[in-house]
Structure formats: structure tokens, C-alpha cells
Amino acid sequence: GAGVSQSPSNKVTEKGKDVELRCDPISGHTALYWYRQSLGQGLEFLIYFQGNSAPDKSGLPSDRFSAERTGGSVSTLTIQRTQQEDSAVYLCASSLAGGTGNTIYFGEGSWLTVV
Amino acid sequence: AQTVTQSQPEMSVQEAETVTLSCTYDTSENNYYLFWYKQPPSRQMILVIRQEAYKQQNATENRFSVNFQKAAKSFSLKISDSQLGDTAMYFCAFMRGSGNTPLVFGKGTRLSVIA
Numbered sequence: 001g002a003g004v005s006q007s008p009s010n011k012v013t014e015k016g017k018d019v020e021l022r023c024d025p026i027s028g029h030t031a032l033y034w035y036r037q038s039l040g041q042g043l044e045f046l047i048y049f050q051g052n053s054a055p056d057k058s059g060l061p062s063d064r065f066s067a068e069r070t071g072g073s074v075s076t077l078t079i080q081r082t083q084q085e086d087s088a089v090y091l092c093a094s095s096l097a098g099g100t101g102n103t104i105y106f107g108e109g110s111w112l113t114v115v
Numbered sequence: 116a117q118t119v120t121q122s123q124p125e126m127s128v129q130e131a132e133t134v135t136l137s138c139t140y141d142t143s144e145n146n147y148y149l150f151w152y153k154q155p156p157s158r159q160m161i162l163v164i165r166q167e168a169y170k171q172q173n174a175t176e177n178r179f180s181v182n183f184q185k186a187a188k189s190f191s192l193k194i195s196d197s198q199l200g201d202t203a204m205y206f207c208a209f210m211r212g213s214g215n216t217p218l219v220f221g222k223g224t225r226l227s228v229i230a
Binding site for chain 1: 148152158161165206210220221
């Protein structure tokens with residue numbers, strides 16, 4: 001597609017339920033990133049994929065968070081047993097592989113509200 | 116670990132005036148990249164400008180320019196002839212120079228352009 005696509009754009013879920021957030025990167029981009037942005041805060045890095053592998057998952061806040069990427073394209077971020085503190089905007093981004101300093105392009109985010 | 120500091124949580128500027136947003140960073144690396152992203156109320160993170168650390172010349176993109184002071188680890192953004200559409204959160208970000216690595220963000224500056 002023309003840009004990074006994320007779904008759903010908004011999700012309200014009950015505490016304790018599992019949620020899945022989807023990211024479809026720009027075609028040809030092999031690097032994919034997930035960030036979390038809490039209300040009025042900066043961006044917190046969660047996980048980074050190069051192809052289907054995750055060289056850096058240091059930002060995942062707990063074992064309730066997991067992510068996978070298949071076919072070197074679409075990625076899914078799963079949050080199990082959601083808590084109210086998980087409420088945030090989850091941003092996905094992608095960039096070209098190879099070289100250094102490639103510009104990272106962002107999607108519009110998935111706004112998660114846990115009630 | 117790298118850190119990025121934006122010391123101005125909020126700023127305002129009159130339309131058509133010039134405003135400068137400050138950013139400092141801390142790193143032991145010599146090769147890296149610096150970025151300014153804009154996030155309007157739509158949530159879409161939009162790249163404003165980027166700077167390669169090995170380049171001495173300051174980057175410029177139309178009304179946007181940076182003052183990159185490598186020794187001082189400072190990377191400020193100047194917006195000339197401010198427009199109402201410039202109203203947004205502005206994030207300064209750092210990327211290591213080795214391969215595709217995640218961006219490290221500052222906490223942002225909320226800029227309001229006043230008519």
C-alpha cells in the first residue's frame with residue numbers, strides 16, 4: 001500500500017480480555033517497529049522486526065505483550081489479559097532494509113481503551 | 116543508552132513569526148542520525164526534517180531548518196513564517212548509525228500557532 005496501515009483504528013475492550021492489533025507496512029519495507037504512546041506522553045519503543053525475526057524486543061513491558069511477523073510483511077501485536085494501564089495509542093512504523101539511517105514511516109495508530 | 120531531551124513542553128507563536136524548538140541528546144556514538152517528527156491531532160507522525168551527524172551543513176526543508184551543534188549535542192528546529200497548520204506536537208528523535216535501529220524519542224513539544 002501507499003503507507004503504513006493499522007487496524008483497528010480504535011478499540012475498546014474490557015479489562016482481562018485479549019486484543020490483537022495489526023500492522024501492514026509499506027510494500028518493500030523489511031524493518032518494522034511497534035511503539036506505544038500514552039496520553040500526552042512521548043513514544044515508548046516496544047519491539048523491532050527485521051524480516052520475520054525480532055532482534056530487539058527489549059521494550060515489551062511484560063510477558064502479556066507479544067508480537068509476530070509473518071511473510072516479512074504483516075505484523076500482529078497481541079496483549080493478553082489487558083489492564084487499564086495498557087490504554088494508549090499503539091503506533092507501527094516501517095523502513096527499508098539495508099544501509100543505515102533509513103527514514104522510518106509511521107501509521108496512524110490503534111487507539112486502545114481498556115475499561 | 117541514548118537519551119533525548121526536549122525541555123519545552125509547550126510553546127506558542129504568532130502566525131508568520133519564527134519559533135525555535137530545542138532538543139539535546141546524549142550518546143557516546145560518533146555516527147548517528149537525528150530527526151524531527153510532527154504529530155498533528157490526526158495522530159499521524161510526519162517526518163519534518165533529518166540530519167546526518169557526519170554532515171556539518173545544517174539540513175533545511177522549505178520553512179524548516181535545524182541548528183545542529185554536534186559538540187554540544189544540540190539539535191534545534193526553527194520554523195519560519197509559522198502557519199496555522201504547523202500546530203502540532205513536535206518530537207525530536209535519535210537513531211544510531213549502525214544498521215536499521217529504532218528511533219529514540221524525546222517527550223515532545225506542543226506548538227500552538229496563533230492567528
